[in-house]
Amino acid sequence: MRAMIYQGVYRRTSSLWCRLHSTYVRKMRYLFELKEDDGICRKAQNSGTFYLFHNLSPFLKKVGSKYLAPQISVAEMKSMLGKFKQNEQMIEDSVLIGCSDECMAYFALDLGSLEKSVIESELKGSFTELRKAFFQLDGKDAPLLSSAQALLRWHDTHQYCSKTGQPTQKNLAGSKRVCRTNGIIYYPQMSPVVITLVSDGSRCLLARQASFPKGMYSALAGFCDVGETLEETVRREVAEEVGLEVESLWYSASQHWPFPNSSLMIACHAMVQPQQTKISVNKLELEAAGWFSLEEIMEAFGREPKPLKQEDGSFSLCLPPKWAIAHQLIQEWIKLQASTPA
Numbered sequence: 001m002r003a004m005i006y007q008g009v010y011r012r013t014s015s016l017w018c019r020l021h022s023t024y025v026r027k028m029r030y031l032f033e034l035k036e037d038d039g040i041c042r043k044a045q046n047s048g049t050f051y052l053f054h055n056l057s058p059f060l061k062k063v064g065s066k067y068l069a070p071q072i073s074v075a076e077m078k079s080m081l082g083k084f085k086q087n088e089q090m091i092e093d094s095v096l097i098g099c100s101d102e103c104m105a106y107f108a109l110d111l112g113s114l115e116k117s118v119i120e121s122e123l124k125g126s127f128t129e130l131r132k133a134f135f136q137l138d139g140k141d142a143p144l145l146s147s148a149q150a151l152l153r154w155h156d157t158h159q160y161c162s163k164t165g166q167p168t169q170k171n172l173a174g175s176k177r178v179c180r181t182n183g184i185i186y187y188p189q190m191s192p193v194v195i196t197l198v199s200d201g202s203r204c205l206l207a208r209q210a211s212f213p214k215g216m217y218s219a220l221a222g223f224c225d226v227g228e229t230l231e232e233t234v235r236r237e238v239a240e241e242v243g244l245e246v247e248s249l250w251y252s253a254s255q256h257w258p259f260p261n262s263s264l265m266i267a268c269h270a271m272v273q274p275q276q277t278k279i280s281v282n283k284l285e286l287e288a289a290g291w292f293s294l295e296e297i298m299e300a301f302g303r304e305p306k307p308l309k310q311e312d313g314s315f316s317l318c319l320p321p322k323w324a325i326a327h328q329l330i331q332e333w334i335k336l337q338a339s340t341p342a
């Protein structure tokens with residue numbers, strides 16, 4: 001009933017409702033209704049736009065060095081499904097990922113069961129691995145595609161109830177799945193991860209895993225263990241990975257991170273005592289770690305963010321790209337150095 005009233009009110013865009021609420025509040029209320037009410041969501045699917053995936057690779061168009069994620073209209077979707085002789089009901093497999101300021105809903109749909117090359121030539125673009133395109137994506141596309149991929153992956157891997165073994169059913173928006181037999185509700189999962197930039201007051205500590213691109217160093221990161229507070233995870237990870245004791249720490253910001261699965265990256269700064277800075281690298285987790293001066297960091301940011309082989313065969317320091325929250329932590333540390341008296 002509440003949803004019906006809302007729908008009526010929402011349609012009358014000049015209504016008191018619209019005058020009373022900011023665009024942001026209207027959007028959030030609308031998204032809430034879409035998640036709660038399959039009927040409203042079905043209507044939204046018939047007027048919304050779609051981001052397409054194929055086995056979790058997003059459909060992208062390359063324009064120069066940038067990747068753009070085109071929004072496909074429902075008419076284009078229906079025409080394409082018609083070409084594949086697929087039932088239009090396939091649209092209901094999509095998941096809700098957001099909406100425009102005008103409350104036009106955005107959905108993501110994985111077309112992994114259809115022939116990839118046919119869709120690519122039909123829509124004139126290509127399905128590209130997210131890891132490959134992530135750092136060249138347009139500003140608004142990166143977080144949308146990142147949560148879309150995480151949500152699609154979660155649905156793909158949670159089709160059965162872990163208690164009864166029976167199929168689970170997604171609600172239309174894809175904000176949950178329900179076991180048909182006993183009604184257990186499953187919600188999409190994210191793993192909390194802390195990422196910490198350690199400083200001794202004049203240098204910052206960066207580390208690299210063997211899997212990182214050559215020369216790239218980042219802040220220390222680690223998954224939260226069950227029962228831990230964020231503060232405990234920061235202290236444990238720093239002790240585990242580089243053998244140092246954190247003296248103080250503070251929260252900076254957070255970010256959803258799609259690799260390797262869905263993580264909530266919680267970014268912190270931490271201080272160690274200037275007299276206790278001797279690193280002992282845990283080689284099971286890291287390839288190398290080291291302290292870097294402000295000059296070294298500034299020099300690295302001044303270069304192209306690409307691995308650069310030096311005369312001695314080693315690679316010059318390369319820092320995480322703009323979208324990564326590690327980049328933001330390092331930028332904040334630079335500002336802090338400038339504002340702290342020597």
Ligand SMILES: NC(=O)C1=CN([C@@H]2O[C@H](COP(=O)(O)OP(=O)(O)OC[C@H]3O[C@@H](n4cnc5c(N)ncnc54)[C@H](O)[C@@H]3O)[C@@H](O)[C@H]2O)C=CC1
Pocket residue numbers: 191193195218219220221222223224255257259260261263265285320324325326327
């Ligand atoms: N956005 C950013 O700026 C950055 C993001 N990251 C991300 O942080 C994440 C965590 O960093 P790591 O140093 O690899 O973590 P980590 O130091 O906790 O080590 C990874 C190991 O933790 C264990 N683990 C415990 N819980 C896990 C879970 N829920 N999922 C997967 N493995 C789990 C596994 O044995 C795994 O091999 C990575 O996925 C990485 O992509 C890392 C650096 C920068």
Ligand SMILES: [Mg+2]
Pocket residue numbers: 220221222241285
């Ligand atoms: Mg780690």
